[in-house]
Amino acid sequence: MNRRRVTVVAAAVGVVAGATGLGVLAMPAGAGPAPVLPDVSAEALVESVLGAKPAAFGGTVAVNNDLGIPSVAGVPQLSDGASTVRMWTDGTGKLRVQLPNGDSERTFVDDGETAWLWDSAEQTVTKLPHGSFEERKPELKPGEQQAAPTDPVTLSRQVVAAVQEYSDVTVDGTARVANRPVYELVLTPKPTEKTVLREVRVAVDSELRVPLRVAVLTNGTDAPAVQVGFSDLNVGPQDASLFAFTPPAGAKVTEPEVEEPSAEEKAAAEKAITEANTQVIGEGWDTVLAARVSQDALTGLAQQQEQQGENRRWEEREGQDVDVQGLLKQLGKPLSGTWGSGTLITTRVGGVLIADDGRVAVGAVPEQVLVDAIGQVK
Amino acid sequence: MSALVATRAPLGRQLRSELRWILRRPRTVIGLASLCLVPILAGIGLWFAVDGDGPAGPGLAGIIAGNGLVLPVFTLFLALPLLLPLVGAIWAADGLAGEAQHGTLRGLMLSPVGRIRLLGIKAFGVATMSLVAVTLIAVVGAITGAVLFGGEGMLTLSGSTLSFGAALGRIVLTILLVTVQVWGVAAVAMAISACTEHPLVVMAATMAGVIVFAVLGVFSALDWLHPYLITSAWNGLVDVMRDPLPTEELWRSTALAGCYIVIGLSLAAMRLATKDN
Incomplete structure (x- = not known):
């Protein structure tokens, strides 16, 4: 009788040990005590x-x-x-x-x-x-x-x-x-x-x-x-x-071949950069990058997206007539004010505000700062 | 007090007799033979897939063309989520619940063999048969792969090619890692087996557990639970096909299975010790 009790206690200890082991494995590894190092500025x-x-x-x-x-x-x-x-x-x-x-x-x-x-x-x-x-x-x-x-x-x-x-x-x-x-x-x-x-x-x-x-x-x-x-x-x-x-x-x-961009491509790129009119609004941590993107560019981007995302929902729509705003609205929330209307996409480290007329503002800032910035875009 | 000398059966003889007892069942032999079909069928399927354009499939199937020694690893990972737990559960169900169903467990419990030793012998039988099953799949897989796909070394997922010796080392490592995972499932099945006299209950309960664990592993809302689930460690075992070998995940999954073994066998010992004849 006594021996049976010993066995049961030993088995119970085994169960507890196994469960403890599971807990230890699930815990993230501890970093250990902070080391002592000479001070440095x-x-x-x-x-x-x-x-x-x-x-x-x-x-x-x-x-x-x-x-x-x-x-x-x-x-x-x-x-x-x-x-x-x-x-x-x-x-x-x-x-x-x-x-x-x-x-x-x-x-x-x-x-x-x-x-x-x-x-x-x-x-x-x-x-x-x-x-x-x-x-x-x-x-x-x-x-x-x-x-x-x-x-x-x-x-x-x-x-x-x-x-x-x-x-x-x-x-x-x-x-x-x-x-x-x-x-x-x-x-x-x-x-x-x-x-x-x-x-x-x-x-x-x-x-x-x-x-x-x-x-x-x-x-x-x-x-x-x-x-x-x-x-x-x-x-x-x-x-x-x-x-x-x-x-x-x-x-x-x-082995991808590297080709010199042709004069035509260079001109197109320069035109796009000039038209975009990139501006920096604010300074320090509040810096907002703003630009004006032409509707053509947005449509082109959306078509590329469509080609890549074969399984996405917007794939169902047919080729040429891409609904850019519809695509953006799937990613963000609509927003409007005295500056116009657009879509706001937020992440935990900032946001992107894309106005319906092609103005774009990006920064690690809250919504209000983006809205202020987009009002200043020329 | 003269003639009563305790005669003890040597442990080696008991272990041998347990293995002979398992291997002499016709269903064991038939079961092992059907397990050999798994790598052959997988190899033939992949052979047709490789004929087409592009990679034969996702993951390990993608690198199998001209790389036959990957087939045993591929087949073991294919069998690990369902087939191998089932195999482990069958051995465990036969070990205790099967004996109880036939009334032979009573005889074993009355015999002058300690109950812990009895459990140890049964666990040894289950462990050995799991190892035999996994090794058999790997050996047949290696031969099938060499015949169907050829290849002298082994191409890893990282794009480097291992020598033949190193490739065999990786296959042996996979056999050991997968076997320990099967032992983890089988140990829990032993605990269930000690509680019932219906082998079917053991198999059904074990498979239901494996499936439920796999389903729980799908929900990202339950990610706090995932480190405790033995099934969630199985995906990380594919690290064995990377070069240089990352050992962290392999150790973690083996330790996790070890915890399941300790818990399962302890529960089985607890039940067996308190079981009335």
Whole structure:
């Protein structure tokens, strides 16, 4: 009888232990106590980040996205929810990035001479030899190049000074990211700023001086609207074979041809930019980008959308006659006032206001600021 | 007090006898033979799909062309959501409830073998047979894949090609990972099996549980619950086909199944210890 009781007690302990194990597994990993690091000023921290040498490391980046942006097919890292990016670099320009997505994966490998992009769902490889895209970089005039300070000390002072005009920059203690000690650099908008953002937190590695985690927090919530940070980081030389890529036997290899844009295309682009009349309204955190987009451009955009979103509802409508406003209204809510009427699309980090006559205003600001800005668009 | 010397049956002999007892049932042999058909049918289906344009399907099916060693992994992940839990539940149902139905459990309980040891022997039988079933599917899958699709190495989802040895390592790893998940389900089935004398109840309850768990895993509003569900860890096992191998999710799912094993066997022990003959 006694032995039976012992068995029952032992089994009950087993059940409790198993249930506790489930609980422990479900809990997010604790960060551990904050490390003790020598004090550093915000300016010195920014300076060291700008002057940091690229290091060799490999790790996993966890992306937690709660922006409220409509999902983008094929790139879960941009959509709402949690996802991961795995990356390795040897510090001299070679790079490997893997984007796992459900039961498929995209891999980007830059071996120093050629960049490869592999997509397991399509079994395709895209080959991008170096040099084919570099001519497209905007050319700086010699004078402009002189004006940009090259030494990190001057540059960081200018950066911090520019940021401090509208925000408080502080070092808010230390923490641990991917089991490495970090300084928490916090940018808080000044109270006079009207932005919807509450603060931006950047965790800087105390040794490498590389940002390991960036979190954007908005008004009214504790959880970050978006947080990108390493969950696992190995600093040191990485396996050289990671930075080599051989297209698998069965895969289709394509090499996109780079064509100089024709004069016609250039002219069209210039015309579009001139017509759009991009303006910057406000300053600091309240900056609103405004523009006037012609109806043709909106229709063109909508047709492209229609071609891409094969399974979307608006696909049911036939080709040419696209209802742009109807499309926008599915994404946002209608709004009208003395400035006219339009559609407001809001996310947790800001909004876009698109007026019916083609005026557009974008910014990390509340609705009222967008409405004020669109009234000023010429 | 002379002649009463306790004669103890050696553990090895008890385990052997349990396995012989299971393997001698004709339905066991027929069941295992039908499991061999799963990778063959999956391979033939994919073979026709590969003939067409574009990838043969989503996920692992997309990289199977010319890459036959992926077939065992593909088939195991295909069987894991429903078929393998059913297999585990059948062994567990036969182990205790089946014996109770035939009245043979009573004899076992009266025999001079401790009840915990009896449960241990039954659990060993279930675990071994689950491993045998999973291994059989993988071996037949590897042979079918090599015949139908060929290929010397194994192309991973990350686009790198593993050598033949490394590919075999990944297949063995998949067998072990999948078997532990089946053990997790079968341990809970053992607990149910200890409570009833109808094998059908065990199978129905286990399969209903697996299906309900899978449905709960679909709702994003219940995402606080997902880390506790054994079924929600199964999707992450596809990490075994990535290169370099990310181990975090594999360890987590194995530990989760381990918790289910501990809970299931403890509940079964509790019920068996308090069971009247």
